[in-house]
Amino acid sequence: MDRSQFKFKTQLRVRNYEVDWQGIVHNANYFLYFELGRIEYLKHLGIKLDISTIQSESKVVLVRNEVDYKSPARFDDLLDVYSRVSYIKDSSFGFEGLIEVTSSQLLVSENVAVHVWLHPQSNAPITVPDSFRQIVQKFEGSSVEMIGRK
């Protein structure tokens, strides 16, 4: 994963209760951190995909979530959480995430999170709305890959 491709970063500080009995951040918390990054990313781009979504005309669900652990984060570490939409397909899109320790730029972990756009009643996959596609492309430029759609 190439950090230079990320245009958006948010920060968070590791809280004491996120650290496990080995003195390092418990592995499941990175999924929370990356999710936080995605939410901040969407907020930054002015995209609403949270609570309201499930009562609106379309909904987005997370279908796959991967983390590669590179180096543990520790209590009180300030972390840089990088997020970007890396590709948009016909009815799905992928987020990449990357976490570094702010002070040392030590790579902590990497994430891929795949989302699918569903019809809110039938739950059938639907085409990613053009509005979403355009907002992301405007922000990401050539670093977001558009697949299967002209």
Next chain:
Amino acid sequence: MDRSQFKFKTQLRVRNYEVDWQGIVHNANYFLYFELGRIEYLKHLGIKLDISTIQSESKVVLVRNEVDYKSPARFDDLLDVYSRVSYIKDSSFGFEGLIEVTSSQLLVSENVAVHVWLHPQSNAPITVPDSFRQIVQKFEGSSVEMIGRK
């Protein structure tokens, strides 16, 4: 992922505080459920890989964790968590996990978790101990793949 390959199952009940604002289990909790499954699996096989490990002659770290979300679990669902070591390589091994709703056998999610065996001081990858290899093979039989070692 093929459920018939799993020889070990544990159960858990979804707790109220694991459910998010959509009324379904928050996506990060599945990683906790699968981890629980792995720990129960190791306990069942008499393998100690927990706290004590980090003070002993070798240590095991989680390097990769993937979940595919198939269908959401809900509050108070009783879940079957299946776990198995699916392969052992020279210095790493993989766990597969699969969660179903007990009552309906509805598939909830699938997990792959890759672990590496490290030297406790140098942190260099070391060969998976024969004792681990043998205990797993005895339990799993032909369903565990042995890679890169006779």
Next chain:
Amino acid sequence: MDRSQFKFKTQLRVRNYEVDWQGIVHNANYFLYFELGRIEYLKHLGIKLDISTIQSESKVVLVRNEVDYKSPARFDDLLDVYSRVSYIKDSSFGFEGLIEVTSSQLLVSENVAVHVWLHPQSNAPITVPDSFRQIVQKFEGSSVEMIGRK
């Protein structure tokens, strides 16, 4: 707190990720355990006070929550979680909770949780419904104290 006054018990097993860096259950998790006990208690009595409540004619909010820590619970401990409504006042009621290690009956912690019944629109305190009062009294008998109402 007197264990003999409790007529309802549920059980749970301490999960690995609920244990902190001291090898014992993190202090905030007991609040989750006691909440679980209260929810099971209400379910056992056939009282619905969960999600649906906030969209119905009345709602109940938690206004105070206390825990006394007596002895730490540890990973994999099976715990007995006792719950009871100890009093009902005009617009509020109190839950008591008590946790013991199942195997040893070692006292782990005690909880008092105070709830107030509110008008769903105005948020003003309202009188606890007679139906709630009666169901609890039928189950608890003389061990629930009725205060300020004939």
Next chain:
Amino acid sequence: MDRSQFKFKTQLRVRNYEVDWQGIVHNANYFLYFELGRIEYLKHLGIKLDISTIQSESKVVLVRNEVDYKSPARFDDLLDVYSRVSYIKDSSFGFEGLIEVTSSQLLVSENVAVHVWLHPQSNAPITVPDSFRQIVQKFEGSSVEMIGRK
């Protein structure tokens, strides 16, 4: 609880996964927030009472934890977490905490957390060390109550 008595404040932002199905911060998370406040407080005063404590000459345990819920915090709220040691007795001391929404100064909740100093081997209560007493008194001045010791 009187906010003007607090000399120390830290801030945190409510994370999405801390919000429950009612769209508000789950009640147990406030205990985590207050704990975070206490840890930052101790760090600010240069007092080490964390991991290392359990291997050192003395240890401190939390014996009682109370929260009064005043008004719910919501997703993305920035919160002011005020902390102070309000009293020191012979072998125990109490922390008070108070949380407000930063933007509105809306009172969210209040906390009292009682700690006891124990002998690390015998677990018997021991006298609070003078060094702790002095550091706190220097920082808090007359707002910390010294009880039962000249």
